[in-house]
Amino acid sequence: MEVSLSINGEVRSFDVEPRTLLVHLLRDHAKLTGTHVACETSICGACTVLLDGQAVKSCTVLAVQADGCEVTTIEGFAEDGKLHPIQEQFWEKHGLQCGFCTPGMILTAYQLLERNPDPSEAEIRRGIDGNICRCTGYQHIVDAIQAAAVELGKK
Amino acid sequence: MAKAPAAPKFIGSPIKRREDPKLLRGLARYVDDIDLPGTLHMAIVRSSFGRAGIRSVDINALTDLPGVVAVYTAADLEGVGPVPVSGLVPDARVPVQPVLANKEVRFAGEPVAAVICETRYGAADAAALVDVDFEPKEAVVDLEKALAPGAPKVHEDYDDNVAFNWELVGGDVEKGLAEADVIVKQKIVNGRVVPLALETRGVLASYDPGEEKLTLWSSTQVPHKLRTHIADQIGMAENRVRVITPEVGGGFGSKLNIYREEALAAYISRDLGRPVKWIESRSENFLATIHGRGQMGEVEMGLMKDGTLIALRYTVLADCGAYYQYLTVAIFTLTGLMIPGPYKLPNVEMKVTGVFTNKIATDAYRGAGRPEATYVLERIMDIAAAEIGMDPAEIRRKNFPAKSEFPFATAAGLSYDSGDYAGALDKALENAGYADMRREQVEARKEGRYLGIGLSTYVEVCGMGPSAALGGQGWESARVRVEPGGKVTVFSGASPHGQGQKTSFAQLVADGLGVDINNIEVIHGDTDTVPFGVGTFGSRGTVVGGSAVVIACDKVKEKMARYAAMKLEADASDIEFAGGKVYVRSAPEKSADFAEIAGLAYSAMELPPGTDPGLEETHFFEPPNFTFPFGAHVVLAEVDPATGDVKILRYVAVDDVGNQINPLLVAGQIHGGIAQGAGQALEEEILYDTGGQLINGSLMHYSLPKAGLFPRFELDHTTTPTDVNPLGAKGVGEAGTIGSTPAVVNAVVDALSPFGVRHLDMPVRPERIWRAAAAKGEQG
Numbered sequence: 001m002e003v004s005l006s007i008n009g010e011v012r013s014f015d016v017e018p019r020t021l022l023v024h025l026l027r028d029h030a031k032l033t034g035t036h037v038a039c040e041t042s043i044c045g046a047c048t049v050l051l052d053g054q055a056v057k058s059c060t061v062l063a064v065q066a067d068g069c070e071v072t073t074i075e076g077f078a079e080d081g082k083l084h085p086i087q088e089q090f091w092e093k094h095g096l097q098c099g100f101c102t103p104g105m106i107l108t109a110y111q112l113l114e115r116n117p118d119p120s121e122a123e124i125r126r127g128i129d130g131n132i133c134r135c136t137g138y139q140h141i142v143d144a145i146q147a148a149a150v151e152l153g154k155k
Numbered sequence: 156m157a158k159a160p161a162a163p164k165f166i167g168s169p170i171k172r173r174e175d176p177k178l179l180r181g182l183a184r185y186v187d188d189i190d191l192p193g194t195l196h197m198a199i200v201r202s203s204f205g206r207a208g209i210r211s212v213d214i215n216a217l218t219d220l221p222g223v224v225a226v227y228t229a230a231d232l233e234g235v236g237p238v239p240v241s242g243l244v245p246d247a248r249v250p251v252q253p254v255l256a257n258k259e260v261r262f263a264g265e266p267v268a269a270v271i272c273e274t275r276y277g278a279a280d281a282a283a284l285v286d287v288d289f290e291p292k293e294a295v296v297d298l299e300k301a302l303a304p305g306a307p308k309v310h311e312d313y314d315d316n317v318a319f320n321w322e323l324v325g326g327d328v329e330k331g332l333a334e335a336d337v338i339v340k341q342k343i344v345n346g347r348v349v350p351l352a353l354e355t356r357g358v359l360a361s362y363d364p365g366e367e368k369l370t371l372w373s374s375t376q377v378p379h380k381l382r383t384h385i386a387d388q389i390g391m392a393e394n395r396v397r398v399i400t401p402e403v404g405g406g407f408g409s410k411l412n413i414y415r416e417e418a419l420a421a422y423i424s425r426d427l428g429r430p431v432k433w434i435e436s437r438s439e440n441f442l443a444t445i446h447g448r449g450q451m452g453e454v455e456m457g458l459m460k461d462g463t464l465i466a467l468r469y470t471v472l473a474d475c476g477a478y479y480q481y482l483t484v485a486i487f488t489l490t491g492l493m494i495p496g497p498y499k500l501p502n503v504e505m506k507v508t509g510v511f512t513n514k515i516a517t518d519a520y521r522g523a524g525r526p527e528a529t530y531v532l533e534r535i536m537d538i539a540a541a542e543i544g545m546d547p548a549e550i551r552r553k554n555f556p557a558k559s560e561f562p563f564a565t566a567a568g569l570s571y572d573s574g575d576y577a578g579a580l581d582k583a584l585e586n587a588g589y590a591d592m593r594r595e596q597v598e599a600r601k602e603g604r605y606l607g608i609g610l611s612t613y614v615e616v617c618g619m620g621p622s623a624a625l626g627g628q629g630w631e632s633a634r635v636r637v638e639p640g641g642k643v644t645v646f647s648g649a650s651p652h653g654q655g656q657k658t659s660f661a662q663l664v665a666d667g668l669g670v671d672i673n674n675i676e677v678i679h680g681d682t683d684t685v686p687f688g689v690g691t692f693g694s695r696g697t698v699v700g701g702s703a704v705v706i707a708c709d710k711v712k713e714k715m716a717r718y719a720a721m722k723l724e725a726d727a728s729d730i731e732f733a734g735g736k737v738y739v740r741s742a743p744e745k746s747a748d749f750a751e752i753a754g755l756a757y758s759a760m761e762l763p764p765g766t767d768p769g770l771e772e773t774h775f776f777e778p779p780n781f782t783f784p785f786g787a788h789v790v791l792a793e794v795d796p797a798t799g800d801v802k803i804l805r806y807v808a809v810d811d812v813g814n815q816i817n818p819l820l821v822a823g824q825i826h827g828g829i830a831q832g833a834g835q836a837l838e839e840e841i842l843y844d845t846g847g848q849l850i851n852g853s854l855m856h857y858s859l860p861k862a863g864l865f866p867r868f869e870l871d872h873t874t875t876p877t878d879v880n881p882l883g884a885k886g887v888g889e890a891g892t893i894g895s896t897p898a899v900v901n902a903v904v905d906a907l908s909p910f911g912v913r914h915l916d917m918p919v920r921p922e923r924i925w926r927a928a929a930a931k932g933e934q935g
Contacts, residue, residue: 017276019276020276024275024276027187027188028275031190032181033181033184033185033187033188034180034181034182034183035181036185036353036354036404037187038353038354038355038404038437039437039853039854040436040437040438041437041853041854041855043853043854043855044353044854046353073181074179074180074181075180075181075182077180077181078179078180083176083179083180087179087180090175090179091171091172091175091176091179092171094171094172094819094820094822094823096175096178096179097405097653097654097655097823097827098352098353098354098402098403098404098405098652098653099174099175099178099179099183099402099404099653100185100352100353100354100404100405101353102178102179103181106179121867122863124862125862125863125865126862126863128861128862129861129862129863132353132854132859132861133353134351134352134353134405134407134827134831134859135353135405135653135823135827136823136826136827136830137823137825137826137827137828137829137830137831137865137868137891138826138830138861138862138865139826139865139867139868140822140823140826141862142862142867
């Protein structure tokens with residue numbers, strides 16, 4: 001089946017099997033491997049991308065469901081080569097170790113801050129409940145999102 | 156003009172990681188991100204039974220399936236060696252673990268056949284069509300039942316399911332127990348958990364028929380060990396196999412093993428002359444990647460009424476699984492070595508019976524044997540304190556060796572390098588406001604709220620370790636090269652996978668050579684590039700690997716000083732390195748750029764006397780002892796006996812890991828460790844049914860800690876350096892996991908003390924709490 005979608009601002013078309021998952025379209029067909037697969041059951045959030053601006057777990061979205069949509073992956077998140085403030089703060093606060101959950105965590109954080117630009121710590125912890133990190137114990141991730149909220153608030 | 160040498164500029168600073176930009180941009184390449192032309196995909200057909208015979212494997216349904224290239228069964232792999240094991244104890248039974256099962260499968264998930272296909276989806280489809288005719292047999296799951304007379308046997312050719320017997324005896328436990336005023340006993344289960352690195356295992360094997368060379372990209376913690384063993388398994392020369400660890404998405408011990416799929420991909424790539432990729436699914440990860448822990452035992456401790464500990468005995472059944480992985484047996488012995496913990500315990504005994512079961516092997520999981528020891532000890536300490544009516548902090552403090560007693564020889568035969576255990580406990584109690592916490596607890600109970608305070612004081616054995624104690628390969632290697640233009644390249648034999656040593660090693664070298672950190676490149680994880688190395692596990696990366704870097708750096712510096720001395724017409728011993736310059740200490744106006752001297756070492760036509768060209772030195776660092784980090788954790792938790800719900804209100808930790816190279820990374824390690832340990836305490840446990848089926852083998856059914864489970868961790872530290880290595884660092888990878896599990900359980904049990912509860916097995920999930928509270932009702 002032909003699927004046409006905008007990925008990080010570029011409209012691209014792919015011929016895929018109907019059962020192809022969005023995450024596999026992105027990784028195997030579009031060759032954008034920043035989006036990761038870690039649980040295959042939509043629990044861990046490593047595969048999170050923005051689909052028409054909404055954070056979705058791309059391991060439970062069929063590629064055909066994304067036909068005609070706009071997808072933002074981690075590769076398209078930094079604008080003009082400059083890290084987004086959320087990326088910057090994950091770096092500053094040591095919000096990542098092995099890095100495998102990081103792309104999904106960042107895109108989830110983006111949606112969280114879109115909806116709530118000044119979240120409390122408890123709101124952040126609840127907001128990233130759908131993303132699992134096995135390395136950091138979450139504290140530096142929470143710190144990073146808080147700091148990013150401050151940075152984004154200055155804009 | 157050059158200045159006098161500055162204090163360390165980089166070591167000890169919370170420098171943000173140099174690893175991060177590519178990870179943040181999604182540009183890092185994990186093994187599944189590597190895309191070689193012509194790659195075939197491998198899917199594994201696995202046992203769907205805990206124990207079964209294999210009558211036949213029928214692949215006829217695959218005959219005309221498009222894209223299927225080959226199917227391999229055990230019969231196709233004659234000559235491929237079994238899975239390697241290490242760290243055995245004398246007289247252990249060592250079952251042969253073939254890469255594919257032949258006549259019998261011994262755990263659910265055991266590989267039976269490998270299907271090779273042009274596409275990933277196609278491989279999965281084809282694997283589902285392989286028809287294995289299993290003959291199900293009664294499985295061995297429960298450890299006690301496994302040892303009962305007449306139990307079914309995991310391995311028919313052994314008399315029973317005993318894998319090994321091992322004991323550690325220090326002092327005279329029988330005599331000690333006879334002399335004790337009080338004896339406390341408790342049965343304790345430390346169940347199986349999954350390491351669950353977020354990146355599953357994966358391997359890409361590519362055989363080059365022209366070069367007759369095999370390259371293996373693998374998500375592993377031990378590239379050189381993998382190279383040695385894979386070469387051996389498939390009959391290639393070691394130096395014709397290259398192992399590359401690309402980005403590795405966590406390990407926690409699980410990737411410290413050599414697994415069947417690595418040998419399969421390697422063999423099949425050579426056989427077919429094309430690259431072969433296998434990426435583990437999460438359900439395969441649950442089934443066929445090692446589990447951690449798996450001990451079921453009884454602890455017995457004798458003490459005096461004043462709290463003085465006299466003797467401790469731990470008798471335990473160890474769940475080995477059906478076959479050993481790399482260090483299955485050794486992990487249980489580490490529990491024995493650490494069973495005295497941070498206490499003066501003159502008489503200790505640990506007796507382990509290893510048991511074969513129809514499950515995947517247990518092996519190293521973050522802490523690897525030490526969390527088990529600490530858990531048993533810290534639980535029985537609380538039980539003992541309650542028994543004699545002493546505060547849990549007091550009984551601990553009473554039994555610590557004093558700071559002046561180090562190095563401290565334990566009854567288990569180790570020499571603890573340095574410590575100030577009371578110092579760490581006092582600081583933790585102070586930071587927690589322990590006395591206020593106790594008052595708050597009393598007040599809350601009047602209001603019908605159940606607060607619990609849990610302590611754990613721990614010491615762990617780290618910096619693995621002296622070769623003699625590890626059965627070889629306790630060292631780590633490093634090579635430091637100053638390039639002709641003045642840049643510095645560090646090659647490490649360690650293999651970090653999230654710990655951040657591209658940053659911390661660069662900090663070491665930047666200070667060592669007095670150059671800017673941005674001029675330093677750190678390379679690891681490629682057996683064709685780095686010196687022969689051991690790997691990253693056992694909190695050894697910085698402690699042993701970093702020490703190798705520092706000494707290699709010193710060697711380069713010593714040589715470079717001779718070139719500088721020639722240029723500056725001074726004595727080499729009078730040369731100092733700082734601020735990107737090299738200068739004469741006694742005449743600081745005489746200096747040269749670091750880069751100029753670097754260039755000289757490669758381009759000089761006349762050499763300093765007795766000096767070879769080039770600036771590249773290697774060092775293999777052999778540590779003279781283990782290191783022993785320690786600490787004290789305090790947890791305040793609230794338990795709702797009506798629902799069994801637990802809320803951690805505060806988590807206070809004081810850890811002493813010796814000197815810290817990068818406090819930001821140290822904090823990250825401790826946070827992550829605490830979360831993993833607390834996860835086991837509250838939520839995590841692998842469950843098999845009586846037939847050997849893993850019944851919670853997905854993240855929908857196995858609960859991992861999420862962000863909302865925790866309050867902010869309140870970290871602090873004391874600093875007691877070690878003299879075991881030039882860094883004075885003790886290692887931090889596992890500390891949090893070791894301290895947290897007992898602290899959390901102790902808090903929950905303490906909260907339930909009004910109900911007469913003195914122990915609950917992990918995970919202390921709501922149902923267990925509710926049942927315990929409901930069964931006993933509030934007493935007194």
